[in-house]
Amino acid sequence: MKYKILHIVGGMGKGGTETMLMNIYRKIDRNKIQFDFLYTTNEETYYDKEIKKLGGNILRIDSLNIFKINKMGNQIYDCINRNGPYQAIHAHTLFNCGIAMRAAKKSGVDIRISHSHTTADNEVGLARKIYISLMRKLILDNSTNLLACSDLAGEYLFGAENIKSDKYTMFPNLISYENIIDVNYGDVEKFKIENKLQEDNLIIGHIGTFKESKNQKFLLKIVKVLKERNKDVKLLLVGDGSMRDELENMCKDLDISDRVIFTGTRDDIDVILNSMDVFVFPSTFEGLGLVLLEAQTAGLPCVVSEAIQPEADLQLGLFSKLNLSDGAEFWANKIIEIYGKKETDKQKILDAFDKQGYSTEKCISKLLSIYKID
Template sequence: MSTNRPIKILHVVGAMNRAGTETMLMNIFRYMKHEGITFDFISYSQEEAHYDREIMEMGGRIIRLTKTNSVKAIYETIKHYGPYDAVHAHTLFHCGVALLAALLAGVKIRIAHAHTTSDDTSTLARKVYTTIMRPLINALSTQALACSEQAGRYLFGAKKVQKSDYTYFPNVIEYEKFLSKPEASVNRFKMEAGCGKNLIIGHIGRFIAAKNHEFLLDVMKYAVKKEPAIQLLLVGDGDLRAQIEAKARSEGLTDNIYFAGIREDVAAMLHSMDVFVFPSLYEGLGLVLLEAQACGVPALVSEAIQPEADLRVGLVSRKKLSDGPKAWADEIIELSSQKETNTSKIKAGFETNGYSLPKAINALIRLYNPETGGAYERHIDHLF
């Protein structure tokens, strides 16, 4: 393969922990590295994140910064570790800081990527910050990407999503890895959790306010009255975990809830569930909902989940949070017998809706390096 030099990209993130955006980036990096395409990551966490070690093993760098709004710090990073073909920022309105540093450092390709539909804008300072940053991002980005139309509108504004330098970029997963049920892993987990043949509903997500774990516990209070053996599986970790565990104890739900923590065997977790529950207050897309559908698990989601995450294979049901926890509990029990076992139907849903990892990788390569990207693109295809 003849290119002048390997493509080298700097991603700006909060921390590379196991979450939707970060998992998608790792899915892409694992294939791109086979062709010598390198990702470095600016991280604002001083602690080792879930994917840090794997990134370094694949030849990428984790560059830890402390001053979140320092243009100078990012500029110096680019000059020291570059040159970079592109800077790709994923940090909401902070993208403006990263893109300004990239412009000053001479980076020609500057990408802002929208991943969420809301933010804490309750304070005056935050409102002023977002008011300044939105036009700055639009002026400095050479390409705007969004995982859903609503996420794009939130970060860039309604006018931007109509322009040629805006692209809907679906969050992609290696869905083939989820299609087959890993029987041995599922059985091991059920023994570990002590849930056996119980009706299992589940949720995967960080313990943060947006994921609405408290509402899930309220749902469980009604669900156990109808199905005493029902089990709630909570996968993930986060700042609010201790608070949710305390509420579970105070509500007398300890025997009906299993806190699994951060897990590598996500497919086994999902295949263990009879229903996936996603009551978020806001979401950019909801990558884990794609994983749940890949496993054939019916899902009950809030109105905050973006329509792009529904593969239209009959597995996603919507309910308003205002309907209340009892209505959610009733719906969950009704959905518990509706798993989809037709993997061909699920696979067609992914492809029809644009969730193709090869296509996503090739699209990014063309954005990262328009001049030589085509040479890489032809080689990426053979990896799938």
């Protein structure tokens, strides 16, 4: 018997949640377990080809809509019944999880999981508040399990009182850290040569979708400060998104275009991280910040905003948490202070993963236990 799990997502682009799901899918016994993915987009996304290669199916419904709850629920219900039976339905769509959970319960699926990956979103207004109230009730009434990447993310989706319930589990995000630890330093040198990165450069880095919540504009202001102080700074901006043109124009306005390298979306994150000196993550809100675990795997000192959850700190002495209100000058000072303070003891890093519960074996074992798969 092959167990089938249906993950409900917006799409499988190269974000933190999606990368975590792929890290799990690559490592589970796929002769025993199959992951299917239900999208709310018709667009092709980053991991589509790999999902199919690994034996998973991609299913699609219309985009989730606040005014079409019943229609969306019926589409999810039909997908479950056409493509199941499923051992579990695992939803990752924030408050829209409520629609999926009700449909899964109606379909008779025994294990119904709502999973929170963030502590906030950008939508506001009365209609949104009403929707949140309705969806939270659907989530709580119809989910058998409530998962979150941090307790604050759990509070945001489920309510503070509900992270004390037996249904709730803090589920550590899983990253594929082996390649980062055992990086090919020949590839690192090649990357540096290709991007004209010099030995005396202060190379700061950031990985994330180019959107308001990731706050790359603040990062560019920091680069401006460092340049004005005659620091030979280079910023690696890894990723892409709707704000790319705006960020490139801001670089021109700040006269730092020569200091910022837009790498685009990359597969060689292990190489790029090992090319950096300091990792900077000034998000205005964040569930956990999966990439921060990857940055610490590379031994990078990290400067992060107050929005970053404590669960992201591997307790290696690499975390510097600052307030965004401190301003770009203060952040620049901290970057200068921690420059050159990488952690080079690989065994110490691996031990930290195990101690914090982020090891591959522990994460997969915990998830399979939730799915009730021996």
